[in-house]
Amino acid sequence: MREDRLRVAMRWGFLLLLAAAASRYVVRHGWGAQTAGVLALAGVLLAAYTVNELGSFAPGARFAAVIVAFLALVLAAPSFALVAIPLFFVGLRQLPQRAVWPLVGLLTAAVVIAQIRLADGFDPSLVLGPVGIAAITTVVFLELDRQNRARQHALDALVAARDELDRSQHEAGALAERARLSREIHDTLAQGLSSMNLLLQAADREWDTEPTQARGHVREAAATARDNLAEARRFVRGLASPALDGASLTDALRRLCAATERDTGTPVRLTVVGTVVPLGVDNEIVLLRVAQSALANVRSHANAQQTAVTLTYGDREVMLDVYDDGTGFDPAVATGFGLTGVRERVAHLGGKVTIESAPGEGTALAVSLPMREAG
CATH class of the missing domain: 3.30.565.10 (Histidine kinase-like ATPase, C-terminal domain)
Structure with missing residues (x-):
């Protein structure tokens, strides 16, 4: 969000500085063929800048066109040198870091030459001023970029940690539910099945010799099966044991x-x-x-x-x-x-x-x- 606001501010800054330099040139030189040529170059720079900001193809080529248009404009009218400030931001945002300092050196050299051409005589401040401003501006932008990257890295790590926590909590919940069902099955269904097995085995042994007692075992096995069915329905719903219902x-x-x-x-x-x-x-x-x-x-x-x-x-x-x-x-x-x-x-x-x-x-x-x- 901060980077978006800074980008909008730099766009407006570029437009204002370009307009200020153009109006200053017109005031100083009046209307004529030279002024028309300079304003045409300013239009070319504005067009290249707009294409660079809105386009999505060949970022290196787009920005190179902006720099070429800027250098041509400054060579024709040194008063446009201040437009270099927002171009610093565009380059720092768009180019890889290894290309930052060569860009800064090129733009600073253009501003120094423009300052010397506008001045009546040579003054060390004409060199030291632009160099100092360029260095401070570059360091500030690089630090902002570093902070933005660090903030984004921390945000990505936080999102990843949150996702991992959600996944862990989901797995823990699933394991807890699995453990609950396992305990319920062991303590109810498994025991009930074991009891039914014993009762049916006893009924099978006594079916011919003690049919009445064998049928009793079968009835008890059926009752156990009904109890187990009630238990199964109960623990699936997470309710109390039917053995405690009304008792x-x-x-x-x-x-x-x-x-x-x-x-x-x-x-x-x-x-x-x-x-x-x-x-x-x-x-x-x-x-x-x-x-x-x-x-x-x-x-x-x-x-x-x-x-x-x-x-x-x-x-x-x-x-x-x-x-x-x-x-x-x-x-x-x-x-x-x-x-x-x-x-x-x-x-x-x-x-x-x-x-x-x-x-x-x-x-x-x-x-x-x-x-x-x-x-």
Whole structure:
């Protein structure tokens, strides 16, 4: 924007200086053939300048025509030397930097010669003045050009950084959503499919010998499929778990423990300690998902003889403990997605996760979350 204003100012400056020099020449020399020739050269310079400013072809050739017309005009009428000032700007803007100083030297020499021709006698100021003005003008223009380039570079870097930030935020959002869906699938659909697989396998084994019990397994598998369908629709929409619809967290945990006991054939005991209070949707969903993930591991890997789930309501935090006496594992080397999902869920709400286990010694998973207002 500044460069555009400067360019317009220099155009007007050129026109004003050209008009001033022409009027001065007419006043000094009157009308005649010589004046007509000088004004014709001024017209040629104006035409060359206009073509250079508005044209888009051969910039070097266009500007060379301007300089040739200017030199011819100054040779005929030295009073037009002041027109060199706006031509400095045109050259600095249009030519490569290696051509700047030769241009400045040529225009300065033309102005010095014009000054000497107009003066009654020689005076060092006739040389030093134009040289000083040319040097100052050139340095100012070069500094403005440098600042404009630096400003444009900084603006380009800022735009690039903003685009990179937008891209990073988009990728981070996509990764976060992918992680959310992965956790939901692991803690709901995958467990539901595992449960249905166990129920259908049991039904297949008992179909001929215990048809009534086999049909019961099939009905339970169908109910699990319906629950999984509701879960799938829920987490796609980002809503609360249907297990919590119209039910408390303790009710949902009680049903989860009963389903795990049914699938594994081993006791799963639920204990609630403290005064039951609403925890807020976020806390309840995380605690339910942690319990689902822990009991899924019990169902699939632990070979436990008994499992205990304890939900403790404290003054400042709520705690969930899941213990089984199964095969156990080494937490230091465990890299399962389920444990990663548990840690991510709990950390998101500012909670803590503790896992105590060893091969052959069972597993104890403890999660604590700060109490939140129900909402």
